[in-house]
Amino acid sequence: xxxxIARMRNIGISAHIDSGKTTLTERILFxxxxxxxxHEVKGKDGVGATMDSMDLERERGITxxxxxxxxxxxxxxxxxxxTPGHVDFTIEVERSLRVLDSAILVLCSVGGxxxxxxxxxxxxxxxxxxxxxxxxxxxxxxxxxxxxREQIAEKLGHNAVLMQLPIGLEAGFAGIIxxxxxxxxxxxxxxxxxxxxxxxxxxxxxxAAGRRExxxxxxxxxxxxxxxxxxxxxxTEEMIRAAVRKGTIARKLVPVFIGSAYRNKGIQPLLDAVVxxxxxxSEVENRAIDLDREGVERVLSxxxxxxxxxxxxxxxxGPYGQLTYIRIYxxxxxxxxxxxxxxxxxxxxxxxxxxxxxxxxxxxxxxxCGDIVALFGVECASGDTFCSPGVNLAMTPIHVPDPVIxxxxxxxxxxxxxxxxxxxxRFTKEDPTFRTYVDxxxxxxxxxxxxxLHLDIYLERxxxxxxxxxxxxMPQVAYREAIGxxxxxxxxxxxxxxxAGQYAKIVGYIEPLAKGGYEFVSEVKGGxxxxxxxxxxxxxxxxxxxxxxxxxxxxxxxxxVLTDGNSHPVDSSxxxxxxxxxAAFREVYPKAKPQILEPIMKVSVExxxxxxxxxxxxxxxxxxxxxxxxxxxxxxxxxxxxxxSEMFGYSNVLRSLTQGKAEFTMEFLKYGRVPAHxxxxxxxxxxxxxxxxxxx
Amino acid sequence: MTPDVTDELIKRSPLRILEKSISxxxxxxxxxxxxxxxxxxxxxxxxxxxxxxxxxxxxxxHVSYAxxxxxxxxxxxxxxxxxxxxxxxxxxxxxxxxxxxxxVIMNFKQDGAKTDQVLRSLEAMIVHGNFAAETVIVDGxxxxxxxxxxxxxxxxxxxxxxxxVWLSASLRGDGxxxxxxxxxxxxxxxxxxxxxxxxxxxxxNHVHFNLVKDHDRLAPKxxxxxxxxxxxxxxxxxxxxx
Numbered sequence: 001x002x003x004x005i006a007r008m009r010n011i012g013i014s015a016h017i018d019s020g021k022t023t024l025t026e027r028i029l030f031x032x033x034x035x036x037x038x039h040e041v042k043g044k045d046g047v048g049a050t051m052d053s054m055d056l057e058r059e060r061g062i063t064x065x066x067x068x069x070x071x072x073x074x075x076x077x078x079x080x081x082x083t084p085g086h087v088d089f090t091i092e093v094e095r096s097l098r099v100l101d102s103a104i105l106v107l108c109s110v111g112g113x114x115x116x117x118x119x120x121x122x123x124x125x126x127x128x129x130x131x132x133x134x135x136x137x138x139x140x141x142x143x144x145x146x147x148x149r150e151q152i153a154e155k156l157g158h159n160a161v162l163m164q165l166p167i168g169l170e171a172g173f174a175g176i177i178x179x180x181x182x183x184x185x186x187x188x189x190x191x192x193x194x195x196x197x198x199x200x201x202x203x204x205x206x207x208a209a210g211r212r213e214x215x216x217x218x219x220x221x222x223x224x225x226x227x228x229x230x231x232x233x234x235x236t237e238e239m240i241r242a243a244v245r246k247g248t249i250a251r252k253l254v255p256v257f258i259g260s261a262y263r264n265k266g267i268q269p270l271l272d273a274v275v276x277x278x279x280x281x282s283e284v285e286n287r288a289i290d291l292d293r294e295g296v297e298r299v300l301s302x303x304x305x306x307x308x309x310x311x312x313x314x315x316x317x318g319p320y321g322q323l324t325y326i327r328i329y330x331x332x333x334x335x336x337x338x339x340x341x342x343x344x345x346x347x348x349x350x351x352x353x354x355x356x357x358x359x360x361x362x363x364x365x366x367x368x369c370g371d372i373v374a375l376f377g378v379e380c381a382s383g384d385t386f387c388s389p390g391v392n393l394a395m396t397p398i399h400v401p402d403p404v405i406x407x408x409x410x411x412x413x414x415x416x417x418x419x420x421x422x423x424x425x426r427f428t429k430e431d432p433t434f435r436t437y438v439d440x441x442x443x444x445x446x447x448x449x450x451x452x453l454h455l456d457i458y459l460e461r462x463x464x465x466x467x468x469x470x471x472x473x474m475p476q477v478a479y480r481e482a483i484g485x486x487x488x489x490x491x492x493x494x495x496x497x498x499x500a501g502q503y504a505k506i507v508g509y510i511e512p513l514a515k516g517g518y519e520f521v522s523e524v525k526g527g528x529x530x531x532x533x534x535x536x537x538x539x540x541x542x543x544x545x546x547x548x549x550x551x552x553x554x555x556x557x558x559x560x561v562l563t564d565g566n567s568h569p570v571d572s573s574x575x576x577x578x579x580x581x582x583a584a585f586r587e588v589y590p591k592a593k594p595q596i597l598e599p600i601m602k603v604s605v606e607x608x609x610x611x612x613x614x615x616x617x618x619x620x621x622x623x624x625x626x627x628x629x630x631x632x633x634x635x636x637x638x639x640x641x642x643x644x645s646e647m648f649g650y651s652n653v654l655r656s657l658t659q660g661k662a663e664f665t666m667e668f669l670k671y672g673r674v675p676a677h678x679x680x681x682x683x684x685x686x687x688x689x690x691x692x693x694x695x696x
Numbered sequence: 697m698t699p700d701v702t703d704e705l706i707k708r709s710p711l712r713i714l715e716k717s718i719s720x721x722x723x724x725x726x727x728x729x730x731x732x733x734x735x736x737x738x739x740x741x742x743x744x745x746x747x748x749x750x751x752x753x754x755x756x757x758h759v760s761y762a763x764x765x766x767x768x769x770x771x772x773x774x775x776x777x778x779x780x781x782x783x784x785x786x787x788x789x790x791x792x793x794x795x796x797x798x799x800v801i802m803n804f805k806q807d808g809a810k811t812d813q814v815l816r817s818l819e820a821m822i823v824h825g826n827f828a829a830e831t832v833i834v835d836g837x838x839x840x841x842x843x844x845x846x847x848x849x850x851x852x853x854x855x856x857x858x859x860x861v862w863l864s865a866s867l868r869g870d871g872x873x874x875x876x877x878x879x880x881x882x883x884x885x886x887x888x889x890x891x892x893x894x895x896x897x898x899x900x901n902h903v904h905f906n907l908v909k910d911h912d913r914l915a916p917k918x919x920x921x922x923x924x925x926x927x928x929x930x931x932x933x934x935x936x937x938x
Contacts, residue, residue: 154764609813613820620826628765628801631809631817639765 005302006280008370009078010327012096014124015106016116020136024106024261025069025080031193031267032071032078068314068325068372070355073271079372097123098395099313099327099372102249102278103131104270109143109258113151115604115637115665121156130248132255132273138166139173139260149256158254161218163244164269165211166258167204176258176266177204179212180240185269192264216240222247241276248277281370286329288385288393291342298393300330304368307331307388308339311395312380315430324375325356329395331388332368339386342394348386352376381429403435403448404599404644404668407455408473410444416468420445423466427458434458441693448478451666452648477598477645479682480671481548481555484593486511491584492566493576502573504580505566506537510592511559516671518545519559529565533577537562540581549586550594550679551686556671560585596679599644602669605654607662609636614657622646623675641669701787702751708785710921710930711748717919718892718910722862724830725855726911727847727889731865731880732896733873737903738864739763740928741896742833743771745862746799747779749831751788755798757821757829759814761805761836768801778927800827811846815853822857834863839882847889878908878916887914894919901925904933 015021068081081096097103103124107117124131133152135145145166152160165177167184175186177200184204186196200208216235220227223243229235247253257273259266282302288309290296300309308331316323326333333339337350354361354374367373380386385394411417424436424447434455435448449455452475462468488509495502506529513519520538522529529537541560548555603624605615609631615638619626624642647666654662674682706712715721722728730738746756760768773792780788800821804814821827834850847863854861867873867880875881880895887893893909903923908916922933 609817612817613824616821616825616827620824625797626800626821626825626827628769628803629817629821630765630803631813632805636817 012100012103014120016114019108027267097127101284109135112148113155160254291392304332307391334366406448408444419468479553480597487592489584489588493580501571502576503568503571504576507564508562513559536574536577537581540578544582596674597671600672601666603666605664611658612636722860726891728892737923759834
């Protein structure tokens with residue numbers, strides 16, 4: 001195994017659902033001789049694609065957890081992370097992007113740029129990840145790589161350049177013309193493993209020459225040397241490749257490749273492109289937060305002899321115990337090394353070190369910076385940073401969105417109870433967007449996540465992996481409460497029950513805070529409230545905001561301004577001011593036009609245009625607002641904003657309405673005000689629940 | 697939002713002048729056409745007309761054939777920003793988030809979209825989507841390709857669903873664009889189907905509005921409106937020296 005950093009590539013494969021990522025990954029493994037037989041997703045052979053290691057994924061034909069695997073191609077070591085396509089699991093995608101240096105963006109050459117392609121593109125942009133595009137499914141009816149290239153340019157705003165040209169399309173898709181080498185490539189042998197290089201067919205020569213010129217036009221921007229050579233009419237392949245590489249790594253160029261993974265066409269040239277155009281780890285700048293000096297970031301060096309810095313980005317419970325996937329950003333790792341978890345301060349010893357294939361692994365002795373490997377038996381959470389002793393750095397915290405949906409779960413019997421706890425403990429470690437807590441009032445165990453499907457998957461996994469049957473309640477939306485206007489308070493807390501009394505007086509107002517959250521401002525002058533007790537007021541307000549009086553959900557978007565107050569030399573105390581703040585808020589809250597907010601999701605439905613009318617109907621029935629609809633021939637896309645509470649069961653509705661031909665994605669957009677009739681209903685339910693609770 | 701603020705926005709809009717000139721407005725079941733050469737400002741006018749309806753809490757469907765959806769959204773945001781800059785019109789921005797929910801954008805690619813298909817989708821939006829539009833804005837219909845038949849389809853549709861439909865028509869051709877009555881030569885065959893026809897013409901630094909047809913009357917008239925070149929809003933045209 002090569003440990004030369006320039007020979008390493010860490011790539012992700014990102015795409016819209018059903019664009020064929022898993023099929024593509026499967027082919028890559030096959031051509032890199034990691035597997036000896038190709039299995040299809042939803043394969044008839046009952047084996048399923050190798051990367052979908054969980055049974056559940058096999059059954060649903062989707063990829064949930066990203067498995068990482070290492071392959072070798074043309075003497076390069078390539079780590080691949082197969083990322084999930086469904087938007088409910090974008091935390092997985094985001095985590096992968098954090099640890100990868102570059103990506104292949106897979107697009108369906110029929111569907112083109114779809115809603116989730118846009119989401120993934122935004123993520124690639126956020127983490128500044130260079131990528132190449134692969135237009136898959138060229139054998140499908142309606143495939144049009146030129147249109148899709150245009151969409152990448154127009155809809156995503158990338159300088160997308162075709163590097164290849166198809167020979168035939170749809171059922172007649174026969175081969176690929178490489179516009180750099182100006183050769184035709186055919187994929188022969190039983191599984192396309194033999195690449196036959198031939199001259200460009202005469203009837204494609206003129207088009208190929210034209211496309212090459214367009215490609216060179218775009219690429220010469222990145223190399224003066226190439227520019228001169230083109231003007232002189234003598235550009236070499238090396239010059240072109242060097243310029244494409246430069247443009248790609250700078251994210252100023254997106255080279256576009258084509259093929260059909262399912263038909264075994266175009267994969268080997270894509271692997272060549274990964275090697276030629278995507279960066280090695282030393283070409284990507286990585287920064288870590290210095291935990292000893294606030295606000296200071298350190299650029300990490302790709303020197304294998306520097307102190308070690310590694311990020312644990314994924315945990316997995318395997319058949320042999322806990323597996324921790326780590327990316328080494330600086331230094332190296334050798335068996336027996338001692339590392340410190342900079343979050344917990346815990347020391348660990350590197351025991352077994354392995355390189356992962358989807359389901360199998362190989363023991364290794366050492367790994368250097370840039371590499372992605374896995375450790376055995378290390379206690380940590382995902383997102384933890386490991387460093388050599390004496391170094392105190394943390395990799396940038398990964399952006400984790402707040403959960404928008406929750407569900408009460410209860411084990412069916414006592415035996416299941418332990419296993420459920422174990423499972424939940426595991427899942428929360430693996431996936432930061434999955435959370436769990438026990439509701440102190442009802443005593444119920446609540447799980448929280450990013451969507452219905454997200455929670456469904458975990459319930460299923462509990463059943464399969466932990467043999468734990470649980471009873472799940474109705475999904476519950478994470479509502480918020482907020483205030484609509486400013487209201488003033490003037491509250492005195494006084495208690496005299498023998499011994500030391502309690503006294504605190506506070507005056508001020510609360511007002512809406514547009515950016516959300518909570519702000520506390522003290523404008524109290526002249527020590528009317530002793531300085532020590534100001535934080536007590538803050539604490540009191542904070543505690544009361546956790547549960548609103550309307551429906552018992554957290555109150556957000558409030559600024560509390562304290563303007564005046566009073567105290568007593570003996571009877572005033574921390575607790576007196578806390579109590580005063582709580583009571584003052586309870587009193588003033590109803591005067592501030594309190595309202596209920598609900599999560600509004602950005603929903604995108606795509607499918608044949610004949611179903612557009614039905615889709616409009618489903619959106620309007622769900623209190624949704626249709627923002628736009630785009631019809632492009634037979635294909636339509638509807639974008640809407642719909643309250644999450646109305647989206648339960650939508651996938652089933654859509655499936656039966658469109659015979660499974662339409663699909664939708666959704667993601668959290670904003671919190672919006674609940675209409676009056678719904679707010680009333682929610683309040684009633686809350687009061688009812690409280691009455692019942694009171695009777696217990 | 698207090699109703700009197702919105703009232704002010706409605707009352708002070710220059711579009712009241714337009715309405716007055718065309719017998720109180722386009723009216724349900726009718727077709728209005730804004731005609732000019734490319735790049736004169738038809739889209740801006742249409743968006744301003746739509747914005748005025750939205751301020752009146754009247755739902756609008758904006759049909760477009762060419763633009764990207766996000767471009768159209770930007771048009772609306774910009775037009776509202778400009779409206780709000782005028783004295784005593786600041787409320788336009790405050791209510792923007794709320795009233796923009798009454799706008800749906802429907803984008804069709806010209807190559808793939810036949811008028812009957814467009815109307816089917818429009819009807820689906822209104823009926824199945826439960827979107828009670830009163831006004832439909834149609835921007836970018838290619839009048840050279842789409843013939844009289846297409847316009848009749850729109851007219852029939854407007855009548856059946858009780859809508860007013862505003863379209864833009866891009867004028868082109870080698871010969872003169874207008875005949876001696878001021879009727880765009882390209883639209884002559886459709887004149888009977890069009891209820892209100894307004895042409896936008898460059899006049900010095902300004903774009904002026906000429907009313908060519910007002911329902912049953914073919915009466916060329918300067919509307920005393922102009923398109924402000926900086927704000928791209930329809931504005932009163934106060935003659936110099938007045």
